[in-house]
Amino acid sequence: MKIGIVCYPTFGGSGVLATELGKALADKGHCVHFITYQQPVRLDSFHPNIFYHQVSVPTYPLFDFPPYEIALASTMVDVIVNQKLDLLHVHYAIPHASAAFMAQQIVKTKGLEVPFITTLHGTDITLVGKDKTYEPVVTFSMNSSNALTAVSQNLKEQTLENFEMTKEIQVINNFVDIKRFQYSDKEHFKKIIAPNGEKIIAHVSNFRTVKRVEDAIYAFSKIRTEVPVKMLMIGDGPERPKMEELCRELGTCNDISFLGKQEKMEELLSIADLFILPSEYESFGLAALEAMACRVPVISSNAGGIPEINIHGKTGYLANVGDVDSYAKYSLELLLNEEKLEEFKNNALDQANTFAIENIVPQYEELYKSVLQGVAQ
DSSP: OOOEEEESSSSSSSHHHHHHHHHHHHTTTOOOEEEEEOOOTOSSSSOTTTTEEEEEOOOTOOSSSOOOOHHHHHHHHHHHHHTTTSSEEESHHHHHHHHHHHHHHHHHTOOOOOEEEEEEOOOHHTTTTTTTHHHHHHHHHHHHHHHHSSSHHHHHHHHHHOOOSSEEEEEOOOOOOOTTTTOOHHHHHHHHHHHTTTEEEEOOOOOGGGOHHHHHHHHHHHTTSSSOOOEEEEETTTHHHHHHHHHHHTTEEEEEEEEOOOOOHHHHHHTOOOOEEEESSSOOOOOHHHHHHHHHOEEEEEOTTTTGGGBTTTTTTEEEOOOHHHHHHHHHHHHHHEEEEEEEEHHHHHHHHBBHHHHHHHHHHHHHHHHHHHHHH
């Protein structure tokens, strides 16, 4: 198949999943064409079956806001026509689904029937999509998709609750590349971070308000009074300066390292003993799944789709949003019990294996075939 994948090229979950999906499809012999405004961050090596098409948005004095959606639709049309795509798979509803619908209608005038599939990832539904400014277009675009998927059961339920849906939603979970995200012995690296054998807690996010990064820091402040521990804060975003200031206020600066955005996440996760994810909402929790694949138990909120991957009392622990005391208590329960910690590490890996990319990609392939058969009839 010749597949066009449209996504955001950033470190966010939707862009990561779309890129990893495209790479896996290319490995299976499909031709994959990425269409976005810059090369996706996970598209970091050459593959003969992968092609990248940059969306350029001309600037004119007439436009206060350059019309990216129109430029995106035009680029889609160009790629569909000249590369003879079989279908489009767009990730994140805004504005990719509406642009795909526009492109689909344009190529119809050229005698081409090219279906598009929309995958919902989270804030495109739970936050931005519900805004009255965007909701009518988002609803129309979702219902106009030839197929619609969500990355978790919770996100499917949220979509049905907040939008007038006529299109069936199929749940195809996020996945993890087990071959990449696996534990490796980085003891020399760990000694640099924790020279006196301290335990290491990791947090990964885009440092936005919804991630409640401050809860991770407050929990760490309590944990360190009971056990020697260090913390890795990985990622970047608007809340980071506030979080660094909070560390200074709590006197934890010497034990917390802010590392910014990192490419080799698997190496950092391999030295962690726990992963903390206190988010107000996660449609799935891909960062937690990648940690689990590296044998790292997860202490998290019970929000959104997180309980679908983090099993309370087995792969980690769940607590209510904002319950810092429970985050600290559960962390200490594992950090102070080596035998239990090792058990949870093994459980985390077993759970991550159920979401291995090899198990999920065939579900997308079957969906593609079904959609193309429907168009052909």
